[in-house]
Amino acid sequence: MKEYGADCTLKETIHIYHTNDLHSHFEHWPRIxxxxxxxxxxxxxxxxxxYLFDIGDHMDRSHPYTDATRGKGNVLMLNEVxxxxxxxxxNEGITLSPGELSALYEEADFPVVLANLFTQEGKQPGWTVPEVYLTTKSGIRIGLIAATADFSTSYERLGWKVAGPRSALEAAAPRVTRQSDILICLSHMGSSEDDRLAEQTDGLIDVIIGGHTHHLYPAGREVGDTLVAAAGKWGxxxxxISLTFDHAKSKVVGATARVHDTETLPIPEDDKSFDRLLRQKAAELLSETVFLNPVELRGGWEGPTPLSGLFAEALLSHTGADCAMFNSGIFLGGLREGNVSGLDLHRLLPHPINPCVITLTGKELEEAYELSQNPEWPGIRLKGLGFRGEKMGAMIHHGISRGENGKLLVxxxxxxxxxxxRLATLDLFTYGFFFPAFKQARKEYFMPEFIRDVLAGYAILKFGAPPS
Structure with missing residues (x-):
């Protein structure tokens, strides 16, 4: 929109649309x-x-199509729009191998803005740019800066270096704003860090568009002179966002934000079929047999099963740990006798969860074992931390138990x-929500392999690969 005020000053409105944390919930994508x-x-x-921007976690390998295409299918969707x-x-940064992440945006028709991820040599990866400048037809120059959350341990394990996101953005803001009329930040840091960034940069950034913590600001928030916007999760x-730019003053003189509920948007013809067709495509891509299963292996949330026993053996074989502990809710079904495909494994263990070994003293291990006996845990509805199931389920212990005399046995x-x-477990337990002591304990993450990859590798060794 263009308008002339009483003082004949030309004002122009810039329209920005944004998405974040879709997590491959494609059931909403046709409407979006x-x-x-x-x-x-x-x-x-x-x-x-x-302008259209996405603030990260568009992909999630819990969806079979994203897993089968390693996120490249998501990129094609962004291209189409x-x-x-x-x-x-x-989810882009630490659920893909370095090679897969480097190849993810090969066909992208847009730049990937990222100020805080580097190679081991400290260089900017070739698939990213530290900042972007967009120019409107009227000559307004918009500078973009961006950063992603600091999962430093995971990035380092994968061979990347990650800098503190807020410090990287605070350093970039003065430089980029000198070359811009408007400065916008794409932040996958989380809501509290977005507020701190706005406070620390003291109005240098006109708009921060946020994600990561799945927060929703229906009308945006003003932090000092910065508009902070966010659109929730899962599409x-x-x-x-509407920005009113005053050409005479060479600055933004008005900024508003709103969100559109996708449930209220017009329904396209492929609204119901889109996700179904993607899953059919994934079934084709993941149809190859991974291993031959000699007997049916049923899962269950109530306690140990032959399936959980096989997975425990796989964890110990893969990590070389002394014992293992994990929740039975990770198994979303069982494995039939006969050919087991990549899709079967994905259905069983869709979680983007990595194995982890935690180093504990015998005393600390006993404390963790006692804590894991909490009778309320099996029924907990667990969301996040990489878990894509429903209930926590009973804790499974392998190689660790109570003896007849009450002593802990390893x-x-x-x-x-x-x-x-050395206790083998899942990385979701290292954040301190269930076992506070694990957060500070010495840990070794196994990446980029997911727990379904660990199970598959062990099953191939134990049962044999299918004939080629």
Whole structure:
């Protein structure tokens, strides 16, 4: 929109649409796609500036299509709509191998803006740019900066270096704002860090568009002179920002934010079939037999099963740990006798979860064992931390138990309080929510392999690979 004020000052409105944390919830994508294409067409017809941004975690390998294409299918969706720039979330950054992440955006029609991820040599990866400049037809220059959450241990394990996101953005803001009329930040840091960034940069950043913590700001928030916007999670909402730029003053003089509930958007023809067709494509891509299963292996949330026993053996074989502990809720079904395909494994263990070994003294291990007996845990509805199931389920212990005399046994031998033991578990337990002591304990993450890869590798060794 263009308008002349009483002082004949030319003002112009810039329209921005944004998505974040879709997590491959493609059931909402057809509505988002058509809405954004329609809005772009309207603004183009009116001669108005319009830009589309994604703030990361568009992909999630819990969806079989994303897993089968290693996220490249997600990139094609962003291309189709015509996004102008994106940044990455932790699901792009740490659920792919370095080679897969480097190849993810090979066919992207947009830049990947990222200021805080580097190679081991400290160089900017070739698939990213530290900042982007967009120029409207009227000559307004928009600078973009972006950063992703600091999962430093995971990134380092994969061979990347990650800098503190907020410090990287605070350093970039003065430089980029000197070359811009408007400065926008794409932040996959989380809501509290977005607020701190706005406070620390003291109005240098006109807009921070946030993600990562799945927060929703229906009308945006003002932190000092910065507008902070966010559109929730899973494609439930599309964000819209309107910036009024005063050409005479060469600055933004008005900023508003809103969100569009995708449940209220027009329903396209492929609204119901889109996700189904993607899953059919994934079934084709993941149809190859991985191993031959000699007997049916049923799962269960109540306690140990032959399936959990096989997985425990796989964990110990893969990590070389002394004992293992994990929750039975990770198994979303069982494995039939006969050919087991990549799709079967994905259905069983869809979680983007890595194995981890935690080093504990015998005393600490006993404390963790006692904590894991909490009778309320099996029924907990667990969301996040990489878990893509429903209930926590009973805790499974392998190589660790109570003896008849009440002493803790590790591999059949009484645990010594001061001796060091290596416990194989899942990375979701290292964040301190269930076992607070694990957060500070020495840990070794096994990456980029997921727990389904660990099970498959062990099953191939134990049962044999299918004939080629």
């Amino acid at each position: 796609r058509d809405f954004l294409l329609q809005r772009k067409a309207v603004h183009r017809e009116r001669g108005e500036a319009c 015509g996004y102008d720039a994106v940044t990455i979330g932790n 439930h909402y599309v964000g819209e 591999a059949g031998t009484a645990a010594e309080p001061d001796r060091v033991y």
